[in-house]
Amino acid sequence: MKRVKRRSDLALFGGSPAFDPAIHVGRPNIGDRQAFDRLVREALDRRWLTNDGPLVRELERRIGEQLGVEHCVAVCNGTIGLEILFHALGLAGEVLVPSYTFIATAHALLRCGIKPIFVDIDPATHNIDPKAARARASSRTSGIVAVHLWGRPVPVRELQDLAGELGVPLVFDAAHAFGCTFEGRSIGNFGAAEVLSFHATKFFNTLEGGAVVTNDAALARELRLLRNFGFSGYDNTMSLGTNGKMNEVCAAMGLVNLDALPAFIGRNRQIHQQYVEAFAQIPGVNVLRYDENERNNYQYVVVELDERFPVGRDRVVEALHAEGILARKYFWPGCHRMMPYREIYPGEGAHLPVTEAVSERVLVLPTGTSLPDGAVGLQADIFRVLSE
Ligand SMILES: Cc1ncc(COP(=O)(O)O)c(C=O)c1O
Incomplete structure (x- = not known):
């Protein structure tokens, strides 16, 4: 593995970023390439490239088994997964959703004609x-x-209670949570359904992709219709579906990455621990911890700066970028302050003081199987220099 070192003190204070491609948030993990090549070759030989192919079915079976969920409906990406789920459940009017999330959560609602009520x-x-x-x-x-x-x-429990009282479905955007548990049970088993993302930046990827997982057979049936234009048979549509299908090449990537999952998680865990240790002595730099009583994928190295750190978050991100390190300001500034929400629902900020405060002090640092040795120490050096 390549070792890295800080480029120069000067770079900390200006210059145009030329990112080191190896030190990126969201750099993909890739499993056994030969196995991937073989699966793709087989799919090409079969000339069965999409439309519920054998690799997609195998991936669905294995994910369902891994999570202990009865139904896994693979889709072309997590956003479409959210959209077909909202449609299948008949959500309309208003839906409660956090603003501190990737924009796709809110967009999927609005694209279904639903007003997001930011929480x-x-x-x-x-x-x-x-x-x-x-x-x-x-x-x-x-x-x-x-x-x-x-x-x-x-x-989960408090939200279940609230959903029960309101008599409405509770669903989860579990885009970040593949491989994680709640009270020892795999994420994917809660609420009416949960939506996973397998985008290239997620620790488990299918290039692009995702899945809706549920223990509700009727809902799964409807989701399968919706991801294929609503088709039931060759010439008959049953509902207003879309094209949400996963293709065979993406499923091939998923199958090889599934085999490598323990290695991906092991490396992420190790790197997360390195960050915790490297930043422990730098006042004001807090690395978010995971609950070690649960299973975690350790994909997000989230740093929250507090008032003891003398430099603002944006300045830190600039300094990291100047050193070629692609850190991200996830999920600044909150969906409600992005378009089109800030224009069509002005004033939402009054309900979201914590979202606004947190989004100004958080940054996410790189991890993953291709992170070079020394990358964590390099970043700790940069934080240390900034804190002096
Ligand atoms: C929280 C969250 N929801 C939804 C998505 C959308 O997933 P996809 O990119 O697979 O459409 C993502 C990530 O991309 C995400 O981070």
Whole structure:
């Protein structure tokens, strides 16, 4: 593995970033390439490239088995997974959702004609705050979409209670949470359904891809129709579906990456621990911890700066970029302050003080199987220089 060192003190204070491609947030993990080549060759030989092919079915079977979930419906990406799920559940009117999430969560709602009602987060976990959700619920609420941010489970029980009281479905955007557990049970088993993303930047990827997982057979049947234009048979559509199908090459990538999952998680865990140790002596730099009583994928190295750190988050990100390190300001500034939400729903910020504060002090640092040795130490050096 390549070792890295800091380029120069000067680079910290300016210059145009030329990113080291190896030190990127979201750099993909890739399993056994020969196995991937073989699976792709077989798919090409079969001339069965998409439309519920054998590799997609195998991937669905294995993911279902791994999570202990009855139905896994593979899709072309997580965003489409969210959209077909909202459609299948008949969500309409308003839906409670955190603003502190990737924009796809909100976009999927709005694209289904649903108004997202943005809910504030718990400052300790960055996850949706059930009390804030309750405060924003109304007779127009048709559902709750919670996000297991950073792969750390939301307070499932409290949200279940609220959804029960409102008589609406609870679903989870579990884009970050493949391989994670809540109370020892795999994420994927909670609410009406959970949506996974297998985008290239996720620790487990299918190039592009995702899945909706559920223990509800009728819902799974409807989702299978919806991901294929609503087709039942060759000439007959049953509902307003879309093209949400996963193709065979993506499934091949998923199958080889599934074999490598323990190695991916092991490396992420090791790197996360390195960050925790390297930053322990730098006041004001807090690396978010995972609950070691649960299974985690350790994909997000989330750093929250507090008032003891003398330099603002944006300046830190600039300095890292100047050193060629692609850190990210996830999920700044919060969906409600992005377009089109800030224009069509102005004033939402009044409900979201924690979201706004947290989004100004968080940055996410690179991890993954291709992170070079020395990359963590290099970043700790940069933080140390900035803190002096
Ligand atoms: C929280 C969250 N939700 C949804 C998505 C959308 O997933 P995809 O990129 O597979 O469409 C992502 C990531 O991309 C995400 O981080």
